Amino acid sequence: MxxxxxxxxxxxxxxxxxxxxxxxxxxxxxxxxxxxxxxxxxxxxxxxxxxxxxxxxxxxxxxxxxxxxxxxxxxxxxNPITSSDPHLNQRAGRLVGEVLTVTKAIEDGRGRAKVGDGEWPVRGPDAAEGAKVRVVSADGGVLVVEPA
Incomplete structure (x- = not known):
């Protein structure tokens, strides 16, 4: 030692x-x-x-x-610790309520929409390319949308 x-x-x-x-x-x-x-x-x-x-x-x-x-x-x-921004590291969760433009028509419940300068996969009712949709929730990396 x-x-x-x-x-x-x-x-x-x-x-x-x-x-x-x-x-x-x-x-x-x-x-x-x-x-x-x-x-x-x-x-x-x-x-x-x-x-x-x-x-x-x-x-x-x-x-x-x-x-x-x-x-x-x-x-x-x-005394649980509450966050002032609960969706801080959940980008998909932050998009709930946003209105997006469909870039690839939603057919059979699947399509793509413009988010910022990129595209995200979306799921929801059929919509034509260029249609406006509102994000209602997120399921992993897929945004669940409805017509805006």
Whole structure:
């Protein structure tokens, strides 16, 4: 074991682990590591105030991790995070309500329509080329339309 590691006070190890886990949460967000990092920081503060042996430190950390994860999960259920733009990464969902021009006639329920500078596959009632249709929903990469 390196000499610097052997000389490291246990509370500094716990505090460092907590900060490292919090930084890992920033790099790979999942709203999970932050709770374990908080438990490690609290364990570091407790060990700083009341020096315990390693087995008791691990027990304190395990209990605090469980309490933090359980409490965080309950809090998130009671206070769900709502987005100001729920269709942010759903381009097809953002097109609902838009009026499009049919570029390839809709025959047997299938055709294509102009969206921006491209074309998207559409599904809906038969319509001639050049007809206007309104997007009512999206089914994967296919827009469901109705006559406008």
């Amino acid at each position: 390196p000499e610097w590691l052997a000389d490291l006070e246990p509370h500094w190890a716990w505090l460092s682990l907590g900060v490292l886990l919090a930084a890992a949460e920033i790099v790979a967000p999942g709203f999970f590591l932050i709770w374990i990092g908080a438990a490690a920081i609290v364990t570091g503060v407790v060990v700083w105030i009341l020096p315990f042996g390693v087995p008791l430190q691990l027990g304190i950390f395990a209990i605090l991790s469980f309490v933090a994860l359980y409490g965080g999960r309950r809090w998130l259920r009671a």
